[in-house]
Amino acid sequence: MSDALLQTSGLCKSFGALTVADNIEFRLEPGARHALIGPNGAGKTTFVNMLTGQLPPSAGRIEFAGEDVTRLGQAARVKRGLGRTFQINTLFGALSVLDNVALGVAERRGVGGRAWRAAGSHREVRDESLELLASLGLADDAASRTVDLPYGKQRLVEIALALGLRPKVLLLDEPAAGVPSTESQRVLDVLGRLPAGVAILIIEHDMELVFRFAQRITVLVRGQILCEGAPREIAADARVREVYLGDAHG
Amino acid sequence: MPLARGPAIGYGGSARLHPAELLPWAFAIAVYFLAPSYLPLGAYVLIIILFALSLDLILGYGGIVTLGHAAYFGFGAYVAGVFAVRVHGDPLLGLAVAAAASAAFGAATGAVVLRTRALALLMLTLALVSIVFEVANKWTEVTGGADGLNSVPVGQLLGAFRFDLFGKTAFLYCLAVLAAGWWLVRSLVHSPFGASLVGARENEARMHAIGAPVYARQLCAYTLAAALAGVAGALLTQTTQFVGLSVVSFELSGEILVMLVLGGVGRIYGAFVGPLVFIVARDYLAKQSPEYWVLGIGVLLILIVMFARGGILGLADGIAARWRRSRP
Ligand SMILES: Nc1ncnc2c1ncn2[C@@H]1O[C@H](COP(=O)(O)OP(=O)(O)OP(=O)(O)O)[C@@H](O)[C@H]1O
Ligand SMILES: [Mg+2]
Numbered sequence: 001m002s003d004a005l006l007q008t009s010g011l012c013k014s015f016g017a018l019t020v021a022d023n024i025e026f027r028l029e030p031g032a033r034h035a036l037i038g039p040n041g042a043g044k045t046t047f048v049n050m051l052t053g054q055l056p057p058s059a060g061r062i063e064f065a066g067e068d069v070t071r072l073g074q075a076a077r078v079k080r081g082l083g084r085t086f087q088i089n090t091l092f093g094a095l096s097v098l099d100n101v102a103l104g105v106a107e108r109r110g111v112g113g114r115a116w117r118a119a120g121s122h123r124e125v126r127d128e129s130l131e132l133l134a135s136l137g138l139a140d141d142a143a144s145r146t147v148d149l150p151y152g153k154q155r156l157v158e159i160a161l162a163l164g165l166r167p168k169v170l171l172l173d174e175p176a177a178g179v180p181s182t183e184s185q186r187v188l189d190v191l192g193r194l195p196a197g198v199a200i201l202i203i204e205h206d207m208e209l210v211f212r213f214a215q216r217i218t219v220l221v222r223g224q225i226l227c228e229g230a231p232r233e234i235a236a237d238a239r240v241r242e243v244y245l246g247d248a249h250g
Numbered sequence: 251m252p253l254a255r256g257p258a259i260g261y262g263g264s265a266r267l268h269p270a271e272l273l274p275w276a277f278a279i280a281v282y283f284l285a286p287s288y289l290p291l292g293a294y295v296l297i298i299i300l301f302a303l304s305l306d307l308i309l310g311y312g313g314i315v316t317l318g319h320a321a322y323f324g325f326g327a328y329v330a331g332v333f334a335v336r337v338h339g340d341p342l343l344g345l346a347v348a349a350a351a352s353a354a355f356g357a358a359t360g361a362v363v364l365r366t367r368a369l370a371l372l373m374l375t376l377a378l379v380s381i382v383f384e385v386a387n388k389w390t391e392v393t394g395g396a397d398g399l400n401s402v403p404v405g406q407l408l409g410a411f412r413f414d415l416f417g418k419t420a421f422l423y424c425l426a427v428l429a430a431g432w433w434l435v436r437s438l439v440h441s442p443f444g445a446s447l448v449g450a451r452e453n454e455a456r457m458h459a460i461g462a463p464v465y466a467r468q469l470c471a472y473t474l475a476a477a478l479a480g481v482a483g484a485l486l487t488q489t490t491q492f493v494g495l496s497v498v499s500f501e502l503s504g505e506i507l508v509m510l511v512l513g514g515v516g517r518i519y520g521a522f523v524g525p526l527v528f529i530v531a532r533d534y535l536a537k538q539s540p541e542y543w544v545l546g547i548g549v550l551l552i553l554i555v556m557f558a559r560g561g562i563l564g565l566a567d568g569i570a571a572r573w574r575r576s577r578p
Binding site for chain 1: 259260262263264265437438441442443445446452453460461464467470
């Protein structure tokens with residue numbers, strides 16, 4: 001057995017003739033700050049969707065904390081400590097910011113299905129949710145309808161929802177995507193303050209952010225891992241410059 | 251205002267009873283004492299309110315748009331009728347049997363229906379109504395076929411209250427059962443369970459991503475809604491001492507949806523206002539001019555869908571909000 005927290009072997013995914021994941025061998029160590037980069041359409045989001053169980057892989061195997069979770073449903077993986085955020089806001093738009101976070105906190109605490117007492121009387125859920133929101137600078141927005149928030153704050157709610165699950169592994173799919181640069185600093189601050197014990201895999205296009213945040217980088221191109229290494233190695237890699245930077249900025 | 255919007259739902263709100271939520275009950279009691287000639291119609295309205303309320307649970311809160319809810323109403327109506335004819339005439343026992351049978355039927359069919367979404371779900375639920383209809387139609391020796399079951403025996407309520415000719419007992423019976431159903435739905439909707447139903451309605455993908463067992467929760471809600479619809483159907487059988495094919499018609503499935511949309515979806519009290527307005531208007535207008543009644547309902551629906559998505563209560567909300575804003 002390896003000591004990787006999350007590990008894939010021979011992971012493949014095809015949509016018809018299009019191969020989006022081609023024999024991916026990937027390891028995420030405990031407490032990692034790991035970035036997954038690659039040009040648009042490389043298959044990064046698809047990879048995350050397979051890790052969480054939203055998409056079944058065509059072939060291959062996913063292990064979480066030494067356990068084969070390839071056939072497990074999403075809820076079961078969340079229970080084991082796998083949390084994620086979405087590239088495109090996937091929030092409960094009509095609900096308050098507090099309710100967004102509280103829904104997740106309640107599930108984690110195992111009271112999400114309680115049917116008799118009013119939700120509002122579950123103080124422990126509300127207090128924990130408010131505390132979490134306050135730590136993200138969203139205390140004043142708790143009662144607001146989520147869709148009414150500016151986009152930058154919605155991105156923070158996106159992260160708050162995942163943090164409410166107290167995951168062991170956090171998969172962040174472009175957390176700062178679409179956030180105006182004036183507001184993106186707050187997202188960066190939040191990322192910097194994430195608990196050290198949580199292993200983080202971040203997908204990000206902003207290279208400045210990636211090189212500031214990540215201790216390890218994997219480059220994915222057309223469903224294949226092109227290379228993996230420390231930031232300095234990746235920055236110096238000629239193939240990465242050619243394929244990735246050429247694609248993104250050319 | 252809480253009457254119109256339903257009390258705050260979720261972890262930030264309180265589920266304390268607002269005085270306005272007592273209005274429907276005060277109104278019903280006023281009808282009982284002041285307008286005794288309306289009691290039979292009133293009992294019917296109460297039954298349909300319970301039916302609409304059960305639909306609101308899965309449609310308004312669960313976001314499950316079904317066209318087949320009459321299947322459970324009709325199922326409960328027939329179970330109550332057959333049980334009374336063949337086994338026992340005690341109304342409460344019949345009600346309990348109808349509730350249990352409808353719940354079982356709801357769980358079995360819901361397990362299949364809820365695997366699908368959108369158009370497929372609509373088609374499946376439509377098919378469900380037509381299957382129940384055909385069974386009721388063809389299984390003559392049990393259901394009475396096209397003639398239905400006449401003179402269904404109904405014993406005394408609690409062994410003490412006879413169902414009288416004026417419909418007094420029937421009205422109070424329906425009112426009490428509705429109150430119980432209302433309290434159940436209201437409690438559920440305000441609970442974490444209810445919040446998670448709304449979460450799945452708002453964003454199913456995220457519900458999965460936070461680890462909620464969406465399918466199981468929806469199936470629970472669906473089963474309970476089927477049981478409540480079955481209870482409503484059973485009430486109709488018991489209070490009219492008759493059950494016929496009209497309780498499992500496409501028409502009823504559509505009408506209950508129209509009534510709920512008319513009153514306002516996902517706010518509990520829309521299920522009270524919609525059927526009341528719809529049935530009273532139909533009772534009045536259908537006598538005047540039956541053909542214009544149908545036309546009128548069509549026009550009304552178009553207006554609601556185009557200009558008042560929240561139904562009558564949504565409209566009332568909007569007006570109240572504007573009024574508050576215009577005050578200095
Ligand atoms: N459900 C699907 N059905 C068919 N094709 C899909 C599906 N999901 C993704 N794809 C395709 O798979 C490829 C990889 O998509 P994916 O979203 O994983 O890329 P990505 O690396 O996240 O890109 P981006 O940087 O733009 O987010 C794309 O060509 C996309 O069009
Ligand atoms: Mg992506």
